[in-house]
Amino acid sequence: MVLTVRDMAVTRGGLAILEGVSFDLAAGEALVLRGPNGIGKTTLLRSVAGLQPPERGTVSGAEDQIAHAGHSDGLKAMLSVTENLRFWASVFGVTEIEPALMSFALTELRHRMAGTLSAGQKRRLGLARLMVTGRPIWVLDEPTVSLDTASVALFAEAVRRHLRNGGSALMATHIDLGLAEARVLDLTPFKAAPRARQMDEAFL
């Protein structure tokens, strides 16, 4: 297993939202999280990525292995497409950015300022960033937002290639990417019983 999540509970705005979430992710495997809005997909993914501490539970195998893509792409409007990518590549110690540009059909846009891209193009650039991190576990939060059908196909192909190369992906999405090998985890059964966070319970 490259990633093991055990008995995780997360809170948002002082309320418990998910509890008892456990799953494993093996190399070459994709896991899709499903569930209605507000169930806590984003919070769970952020906790897995180590951006916020979970209220309870453990994540193992995540240390320095995860590339996280959240709702915002972290692009700089005043830098060109290649400059944006090259920056993240050098932060992660990767030198090659061409494959990332190719995979997301950004080669033609390479000298455009990121600020002049359309929403879908920005998203593609944001996703291309995953490829220059060199990290095996992709944690993706609604990666297909503002992508058209062709771009979704590009993205699915990039994920598939990543899996074939021994990477793995954990994503929250409700679009069917056509990834036959992806497992689906419905989060609805893990919805937390109404209670305040543990920390607040001392006050009750």
Next chain:
Amino acid sequence: MRALLLRDLMLSIRAGGGFGLGLAFFLIVTVLVPFGVGPQTELLSRIAPGILWIGALLACLLSLDRILALDWEDGSLDLLATAPLPMEGIVTVKAFAHWITTGLPLVLAAPVLGVLLNLPGDAYLWVVVSLAVGTPALSVIGTFGAALTVGLKRGGLLMSLLVLPLYVPTLIFGAEVARRGGEGLTVQAPLLLLAGISFGAIALLPFASAAVLRINLR
């Protein structure tokens, strides 16, 4: 680390407002003071070191919210937090980039503006030296303030309220070096204290800034 520094520098050149805005603000403050206190050259030359220090400090303050707020808004800060860079390194690099884009130009511009205020001849050297030694502390302390208020709407005003009291010792020793230098007195004691504050702040505050930033990101 170096990539982050280069990116921040490039952004501040391209987006404007990095080098230019702080300097322009410094100029305006310096020009406004004579309007406020009257045109007596004698008085101006006496208060010139202090004015230059206050002006530099305010110009520095003005640009603090750019250190982290922009990266916060577009999500880069989240991505940096999961990158293989220690948070302490990130805040140090950010403070350093702020110093290069704001502090250093202020140091270089101070003697030019000193002419406007009829700065005494002996003081030029010491104004530059004190600013060169003191402005790094302003950037590092400011980064701490920026990290404290990064997630807040209308954080700018609050940040000023938090940062300005922290600037007091730096300002006192810095202005003291410039004033004593201008009067031909020995500057050793305040200069050493100023350097002590700068080095202390550079060595220790990034840990506090990083801790604060981690708390704000979660």
Next chain:
Amino acid sequence: MSLWEYANPVKFIRTTDKVLPWVWTLAFLCLVTGLTWGFFFTPDDFRMGSTVKIIYIHVPSALMAINAWLMMLVASLIWIVRRHHVSALAARAAAPVGAVMTVIALVTGAFWGQPMWGTWWEWDPRLTSFLILFLFYLGYIALWEAIENDDTAADLTSILCLVGSVFAILSRYAVNFWNQGLHQGATFSMDREENISDVFWYPAVISMVGFALLFVALVFLRTQTEIRARRTRALLAREGQA
């Protein structure tokens, strides 16, 4: 039976409920005794006349202004290390009390200084330090108010309190360096030989004890309020979710 048991909010409220009336009564008695004694039954100072009597408010409030910050520093450390909520809330509760004490010290100082030095305000190291301390209080309170999430606010203000303490001490030295000042030396020290005479000493000590007890009572009360507000929010959150 450990001291940390009182870090439980419920236990804290139960205990302080029992203690508070006593603290209030003692604080009231001490203040009335100390201030009446000081104002009406001490001789005028040969040099300062009757203005010296403001000392019975000025010195205790100045003392508590500093002690309140020290208490906040200790409470912040306890929050950072042991994460007891009561500690963070007590620091929050103490800040406005400390700020008011600082204002009282500054204002009474101005009233005292005017006839003595012929000016309401002087950029004297002690006065300036207190003004800076007041700015620190303002920043601390403003940061608490600005952040919605209680735990984030507690974390951030604790770190601000630590960093602020270092810079407050630095400012104290910087200000000393910057201006030597008019203010007389410390009024009271442990060394009684060098001190003011007994007639002034006893009422002053009683007033200081009174101010300290008043501070404790106010902090207990305000901490209780903060705990109850927090409890209300937790309950509302739970209901809203159900």
